[in-house]
């Protein structure tokens with residue numbers, strides 16, 4: 001099947017009340033594990049490539065691996081740039097076959113963020129590529145954070161409407177308490193669902209995106225630690241919250257950390273149990289299996305299993 005754009009995946013997700021998983025890819029085993037899971041579960045898929053992944057594996061290698069997956073499976077797959085940080089990077093990805101890009105100007109003042117997105121949108125739209133933007137700062141909600149502090153950090157619903165209108169972005173990554181990595185909350189995990197509802201009210205029928213959505217499952221942290229890792233106190237977003245978000249207008253949910261944990265636990269297990277092993281296939285193959293099983297599970301958490 002040919003690559004699809006995120007626009008068509010989002011239209012179906014909004015109508016169907018589920019979210020599409022956007023999984024970060026860096027090499028062949030990760031791509032294969034994710035795509036095998038989506039094929040088994042008949043799920044639409046977003047494979048996303050960060051700037052770091054693109055320099056690590058190189059643009060053409062990743063694109064050819066994804067093309068190989070598309071030849072093998074009849075699955076709707078979008079190829080998305082995750083956290084693009086410049087017009088030039090977005091342009092290179094659009095020219096090089098990506099079907100969706102994110103331009104992340106969330107660290108910039110409002111007007112500069114809008115200006116940068118406009119520049120990318122003006123290049124992307126005539127080429128049929130939708131653009132994701134971000135407003136607000138990703139940071140975990142802690143109990144001591146007051147409502148006024150939250151207003152300064154998280155996405156403001158009124159600003160979100162203005163931001164989308166002025167920038168022409170096709171989807172918006174919102175800050176409601178999620179954050180990147182394995183250490184999302186110091187105390188009880190919580191997300192600002194009231195704010196999410198306000199954003200939906202301000203932008204009816206508009207696709208929202210949730211970054212930093214890994215759940216950091218305790219069993220995988222424990223496996224990593226059991227086999228020599230050091231991840232004390234790692235904590236993610238509980239899966240019930242991810243499922244709750246996926247039933248709203250959040251139609252893209254980004255997951256990277258949980259794949260890293262699954263892969264690392266599997267590799268550490270082989271190294272620890274069979275120290276004499278040095279054939280990479282003997283540890284990369286269980287790592288690929290671990291990614292496949294993690295993704296299969298996530299596709300049910302997001303409600304997109306069976307929706308391809």
Ligand code: G3H
Pocket residue numbers: 024050051052053082083180256257
């Ligand atoms: O949000 C960032 C993703 O987890 C990608 O991370 O920039 O280390 O590739 P990376």
Ligand code: 13P
Pocket residue numbers: 024082083179180181182210211212213214215254255256257258
């Ligand atoms: P996690 O670190 O929670 O997996 O988030 C990944 C992400 O948002 C990629 O853009």
Ligand code: ZN
Pocket residue numbers: 083180211212254
């Ligand atoms: Zn992100």
